[in-house]
Amino acid sequence: MWRRAASLSPFISSSGSLIRNHQTAYNFKIWESFTTEIPTQVKGGKGPFICFVLGGPGSGKGTQCAKIVKNYGLTHLSAGELLRREIASNSEYGTTILNTIKEGKIVPSEVTVSLIQKEMESSDSKKFLIDGFPRSEENRAAFERIMGAEPDIVLFFDCPEEEMVNRVLNRNEGRVDDNIDTVRKRLQVFKALNLPVINYYARRGKLYTVLHTDQCSGNSR
Numbered sequence: 608m609w610r611r612a613a614s615l616s617p618f619i620s621s622s623g624s625l626i627r628n629h630q631t632a633y634n635f636k637i638w639e640s641f642t643t644e645i646p647t648q649v650k651g652g653k654g655p656f657i658c659f660v661l662g663g664p665g666s667g668k669g670t671q672c673a674k675i676v677k678n679y680g681l682t683h684l685s686a687g688e689l690l691r692r693e694i695a696s697n698s699e700y701g702t703t704i705l706n707t708i709k710e711g712k713i714v715p716s717e718v719t720v721s722l723i724q725k726e727m728e729s730s731d732s733k734k735f736l737i738d739g740f741p742r743s744e745e746n747r748a749a750f751e752r753i754m755g756a757e758p759d760i761v762l763f764f765d766c767p768e769e770e771m772v773n774r775v776l777n778r779n780e781g782r783v784d785d786n787i788d789t790v791r792k793r794l795q796v797f798k799a800l801n802l803p804v805i806n807y808y809a810r811r812g813k814l815y816t817v818l819h820t821d822q823c824s825g826n827s828r
């Protein structure tokens with residue numbers, strides 16, 4: 608369960624959550640960014656609005672992205688789904704991607720960025736939720752270099768490790784990486800390589816953290 612904050616109801620709907628901007632706690636301006644007009648105003652008409660969605664395995668990225676799409680109409684691109692689609696299509700990178708995912712490691716940046724780029728460039732959308740990417744500083748730098756763009760905001764689903772493990776092991780989507788050995792490896796990779804990216808965006812004032820219920824103090828507002 609996520610802690611519910613009344614003013615955020617469209618986003619969280621059936622499960623509560625609490626958003627905290629790392630610079631200004633309880634600053635809910637983020638929601639304005641999801642409305643129809645703001646992204647183009649913010650960007651001055653140049654390039655699409657980009658929101659990266661980060662968090663450990665099972666933290667709820669995909670689940671919450673579906674709600675954001677429903678309520679705010681952004682286009683959801685899950686990097687993991689794009690990679691799994693690539694495996695299923697027997698592409699030249701399929702075997703490498705599959706082995707990397709089984710090991711809980713990170714697929715070479717050029718492969719992932721190229722899949723995201725293809726999706727963005729073939730879409731008419733002006734607002735993208737990029738879920739599960741960038742997973743490393745190297746991923747982040749490759750995206751900036753290849754796409755010539757940075758995210759406008761970054762959401763981070765901060766969830767206790769035990770909860771993430773339980774959720775992944777009960778996900779039942781038949782994924783090759785949803786087993787205890789790979790989940791442990793994914794958590795190590797998350798802490799070693801993804802947390803530095805999250806900290807980078809916190810320093811840039813772009814990070815909005817969604818806390819799990821048990822991490823919230825008594826006052827949820």
Ligand SMILES: Nc1ncnc2c1ncn2[C@@H]1O[C@H](COP(=O)(O)OP(=O)(O)O)[C@@H](O)[C@H]1O
Binds near residue numbers: 663669775778
């Ligand atoms: N707030 C929540 N409380 C309990 N279970 C959840 C919650 N959010 C997601 N789940 C479940 O946890 C699992 C992992 O969620 P998912 O959205 O796929 O996470 P991620 O994309 O971060 O790996 C799914 O089975 C999902 O239904």
Ligand SMILES: O=c1ccn([C@@H]2O[C@H](COP(=O)(O)OP(=O)(O)O)[C@@H](O)[C@H]2O)c(=O)[nH]1
Binds near residue numbers: 662665738740
């Ligand atoms: O940008 C990405 C996104 C995903 N992955 C790989 O794909 C797996 C599954 O990613 P996904 O985001 O689907 O997992 P989730 O965190 O949602 O459980 C990861 O563990 C990585 O091995 C990757 O290498 N680069």
Ligand SMILES: [Mg+2]
Binds near residue numbers: 668669685687739
């Ligand atoms: Mg996911």
